[in-house]
Amino acid sequence: MKPRFEAAYVLNVMAEDRPGIVAAVSGAVLDAGGNVDACSQTVLGGYFTLIMVVSFPAPLSEEAFVARLSGREGRPTGFQVQMRPFMPDLPPPGGAGCDNFVVTCFGPDACGVIHRFSALLADKGINIVDLYGQLDGERFVLISQVEIPRRWDLSMLQADLEALGAEQGYTVRLQHENIFIATNQLRLGRGEGPAAGAARGGGLNV
Amino acid sequence: MLRTDEILSTIQMLHAEHLDLRTVTLGVNLDDCAGPDAALLCRKLRGKLARHAGNLVSACDRVAAKYGVPVTNKRLAISPAVTLLAGHGRAAALDIAAALDAAAGDAGVDLLGGFTAFCEKGITSADAMLIDSLPEVLGGTRRVCASVNLASRKAGINMDAVARMGRAISAVAEATADRRGFGAAKLCVFANVPQDNPFMAGAHLGAGEPEAVVNVGVSGPGVVASALRRRIELQPDLTLGELAEEIKITAFRVTRVGELIGREVAAELGVPFGIVDLSLAPTPAVGDSVGEIIRILGVERIGAPGSTAAIALLTDAVKKGGSFASASVGGLSGTFIPVSEDAALAEAVRAGHLVLEKLEAMTSVCSVGLDMVALPGDTPPETLAALIADEMAIGVINNKTTGARLVPVPGGKVGETVEFGGLFGSAPIMAVRNAGASGAFVSRGGRIPAPIHSASN
Numbered sequence: 001m002k003p004r005f006e007a008a009y010v011l012n013v014m015a016e017d018r019p020g021i022v023a024a025v026s027g028a029v030l031d032a033g034g035n036v037d038a039c040s041q042t043v044l045g046g047y048f049t050l051i052m053v054v055s056f057p058a059p060l061s062e063e064a065f066v067a068r069l070s071g072r073e074g075r076p077t078g079f080q081v082q083m084r085p086f087m088p089d090l091p092p093p094g095g096a097g098c099d100n101f102v103v104t105c106f107g108p109d110a111c112g113v114i115h116r117f118s119a120l121l122a123d124k125g126i127n128i129v130d131l132y133g134q135l136d137g138e139r140f141v142l143i144s145q146v147e148i149p150r151r152w153d154l155s156m157l158q159a160d161l162e163a164l165g166a167e168q169g170y171t172v173r174l175q176h177e178n179i180f181i182a183t184n185q186l187r188l189g190r191g192e193g194p195a196a197g198a199a200r201g202g203g204l205n206v
Numbered sequence: 207m208l209r210t211d212e213i214l215s216t217i218q219m220l221h222a223e224h225l226d227l228r229t230v231t232l233g234v235n236l237d238d239c240a241g242p243d244a245a246l247l248c249r250k251l252r253g254k255l256a257r258h259a260g261n262l263v264s265a266c267d268r269v270a271a272k273y274g275v276p277v278t279n280k281r282l283a284i285s286p287a288v289t290l291l292a293g294h295g296r297a298a299a300l301d302i303a304a305a306l307d308a309a310a311g312d313a314g315v316d317l318l319g320g321f322t323a324f325c326e327k328g329i330t331s332a333d334a335m336l337i338d339s340l341p342e343v344l345g346g347t348r349r350v351c352a353s354v355n356l357a358s359r360k361a362g363i364n365m366d367a368v369a370r371m372g373r374a375i376s377a378v379a380e381a382t383a384d385r386r387g388f389g390a391a392k393l394c395v396f397a398n399v400p401q402d403n404p405f406m407a408g409a410h411l412g413a414g415e416p417e418a419v420v421n422v423g424v425s426g427p428g429v430v431a432s433a434l435r436r437r438i439e440l441q442p443d444l445t446l447g448e449l450a451e452e453i454k455i456t457a458f459r460v461t462r463v464g465e466l467i468g469r470e471v472a473a474e475l476g477v478p479f480g481i482v483d484l485s486l487a488p489t490p491a492v493g494d495s496v497g498e499i500i501r502i503l504g505v506e507r508i509g510a511p512g513s514t515a516a517i518a519l520l521t522d523a524v525k526k527g528g529s530f531a532s533a534s535v536g537g538l539s540g541t542f543i544p545v546s547e548d549a550a551l552a553e554a555v556r557a558g559h560l561v562l563e564k565l566e567a568m569t570s571v572c573s574v575g576l577d578m579v580a581l582p583g584d585t586p587p588e589t590l591a592a593l594i595a596d597e598m599a600i601g602v603i604n605n606k607t608t609g610a611r612l613v614p615v616p617g618g619k620v621g622e623t624v625e626f627g628g629l630f631g632s633a634p635i636m637a638v639r640n641a642g643a644s645g646a647f648v649s650r651g652g653r654i655p656a657p658i659h660s661a662s663n
């Protein structure tokens with residue numbers, strides 16, 4: 001990704017959710033002559049968090065940005081703001097040669113569940129790209145979308161995860177993401193990797 | 207990025223509702239194994255099947271594990287065996303069947319289809335020999351399945367072949383009397399047989415198909431039933447049109463599972479992917495039942511008036527959803543109502559709600575026909591033939607595939623339950639009303655001419 005201006009930052013804003021947060025933050029960026037190059041937000045339990053890549057014609061400090069934001073609102077915003085320089089072209093965290101999988105875990109809520117599963121993944125250099133956890137009645141539901149380096153034997157990994165799940169009374173499954181794409185989206189696969197190649201029917205005729 | 211609700215709904219379908227892939231069927235053409243030396247022919251066919259099918263089971267298992275979807279059956283379908291049998295005698299037919307059985311065993315598959323002949327217009331000497339060898343072939347092998355096409359839209363119905371198959375089915379049942387006539391469960395007769403059907407017992411690799419190809423058959427009645435129940439619980443007053451939409455969406459998702467896995471298994475085996483057969487195939491497991499769907503739609507007793515309309519709605523919705531999901535739809539692609547393999551249908555027969563005549567009416571709008579129907583052992587062969595003729599007529603006139611898989615249970619009486627085991631399930635023996643009253647019609651023989659298709663009322 002290439003930001004519009006040289007002085008690019010990653011901006012993180014956390015606040016109690018209410019209407020107008022995005023308008024306030026993007027307004028402050030505009031007031032400083034800057035551009036929002038990418039953004040994503042999420043809300044969890046009534047709390048709002050926003051991550052943006054923003055860029056300005058001239059360098060801007062976090063304090064200066066917060067001052068602009070407060071000045072615009074005319075009062076302290078109550079936002080927790082963090083800004084750090086944006087580094088373009090970071091290498092992919094999982095390294096090259098990964099396939100996308102989904103880990104789903106269902107079981108009784110207990111302290112340390114997420115840690116134990118994520119520690120197993122971390123030990124194997126498996127990067128979590130999306131994480132969802134929610135109590136559903138008595139049952140805790142944990143869904144991670146992960147990038148698994150191709151060097152791992154899938155059946156061994158599945159066995160490790162299932163064994164860890166069983167210790168905690170959890171049902172754990174590790175499935176390639178294409179099964180979820182195929183059953184929910186209009187296309188059969190994401191358009192990369194062997195399954196999508198197979199989906200295109202390329203090179204299969206003998 | 208995938209959405210959480212998408213992931214959860216797929217997990218629900220695969221794991222709470224136990225969606226599986228009913229069958230991955232590898233078709234292999236064996237025409238190049240034919241020759242005058244039967245022993246050499248058998249060696250060649252075993253070699254060829256071993257080369258193509260050696261990795262079938264392991265490839266299916268690997269792909270199944272990757273996606274978390276079990277592949278319930280791995281099977282083989284061969285080009286019609288009648289080509290191999292031509293010029294040979296009965297002994298060679300039995301040797302070839304034994305070689306096929308052994309090859310299927312070596313590959314680790316439970317069934318092999320394609321002991322097949324086509325007789326819709328006439329019977330060659332090889333066809334006749336294949337049909338006459340069926341009692342020994344199906345009695346003497348474990349895995350070989352046979353099928354015979356007896357009628358087509360263009361040829362009409364070959365009643366000589368129909369009569370011959372009536373006798374053959376009786377003889378096969380007698381030859382397997384120690385297993386309650388189970389041999390007949392591995393024998394299908396068809397009108398308009400498809401060339402790429404992955405489901406047993408009718409699977410074979412027909413003319414115009416590649417050297418080797420992977421075809422898959424989906425499952426999913428349980429998933430459709432759960433989806434309908436969920437929707438009705440939220441909105442009890444849904445119309446049939448709205449329920450048809452729900453079936454369509456579910457069929458789309460079920461078909462996608464089949465296509466994804468089928469294509470990947472084909473890629474692993476280095477052969478082309480052929481088709482997904484959309485047919486909702488029930489299993490004897492409670493809940494995985496087409497009959498249950500009829501009940502959910504509101505026909506309390508399967509077989510009551512409305513059952514045929516309900517099956518028509520279901521079949522059409524499945525075809526619509528499945529056709530959008532996959533560009534490679536084939537085989538039978540409709541709805542199966544095999545009595546012994548569907549717990550709710552078997553129960554409806556037991557309770558006296560579903561009779562043979564109503565089942566036949568339902569087959570006019572589903573995809574197969576009188577499938578896995580247990581009949582009294584003393585049903586005359588002419589009556590079996592007449593039942594087949596009726597089913598063939600439905601297919602020929604309506605321009606669709608129909609079939610019959612009738613199991614006359616030696617010594618079996620109406621109402622008695624017969625256990626076939628495994629996916630073949632169990633069923634009560636159904637009454638054939640007016641048995642013995644069709645002999646003169648059948649014995650006339652000849653061909654019922656092909657119908658006219660311009661005056662289509």
